[in-house]
Amino acid sequence: MREAGQLDPFDDLDVLADQYARARSGADRRAGRRLRDDFVRDALPFAGRLARRYRGRGEPADDLEQVARLGLVKTIDRYDPERGSFTAYAILTITGEIKRHFRDHTWGVHVPRGQQDRVLEFVQARAVLTAELCRTPTVAELAARLGLEEAEVLGAQASAAAHSTESLNAPLGDHPNGAEVGDLFGAEDGELTLVDDRTTVENLLCELPARERRLLALRFWGNRSQVEIAEELGISQMHVSRLLSRTLSWLREAMLSDVTPPWTASGPPDHRVLVTAGADGVRAAVHGEIDRDNANQIRRELLSAAGSCGSGRTLVVDLSRVPLLSAAGIAMLNAVHEVARARLLTFRLTGVQPYVARVLVIAGLRNLLAE
Structure with a gap:
């Protein structure tokens, strides 16, 4: 039917349909059948393109293309040039056939058409809400999005689970004895132990x-x-x-015990503060990391050491055994410094390791470091 130089139907199917309609109007039965077959063959790529839009939904691509082709034949047989664009009519008919195929042939159990449409809305809403909330949406949130009762959402959820089923007689992989899925039921579950x-x-x-x-x-x-x-x-x-x-x-x-032992947080202490008194004042040696978990306890011990030091004397805090000082530790040292200054004590930090020294300098406590 198509001669050299004519438009490809994949580019403009309406042109080809118009040519077919005009040629068919003056042809006899035999010629009309040949024209119809040629038109179907030329329009097959269009049906294949529509079928490919539904790939990845659990149905074989060959089956979807076959359904689309049958929809194309129905379109050509029912087409009336007086009613408008052939392409628009073909899209509606072919996509309708594909959707009907999904409704009638892909459900594991019979579900009414209205419920099937509700399931599709439920699945789409669940995917959108999951992306928006970064978690699985609740039944109430799905009901609010869909404008349904929670019972209806639960029904759609149950129906969605029935969309795809698996036969108990399905082969179990490459099992040498030809085992089936049903053979797994009733077997001992190792998780029970x-x-x-x-x-x-x-x-x-x-x-x-x-x-x-x-x-x-x-x-x-x-x-x-x-x-x-x-x-x-x-x-x-x-x-x-x-x-x-x-x-x-x-x-x-x-x-391993019949009686639950008490939680005593036993183990090596996170820190130690050793206080020694001298002629010029008090020296407090801190051992271990200073972080949020022990900063308050160390502060209390250093303030106790400051209380035992008379006015005009020196409170020296030895940090040579402190490998790490967190923000809570900096705040603790600053608080002890303020108390010491209020009591007219000289407050100094000594033995500071390089990493801890950098942290103190950044925090603005360089003046506390002993020369």
């Missing part, structure tokens, strides 16, 4: 302090590294390591 242990661990976790529970959650449920946990909690990585070791040791002991 862990039920008691999981229940025990859940109860023990409730007895831990809030910080230790959060630490375990970040490490084992959030897959966070010790460095990331340290930044989250505002403590050092070494402190995180100690807390994890201490907590896991307690859990291990509690799991």
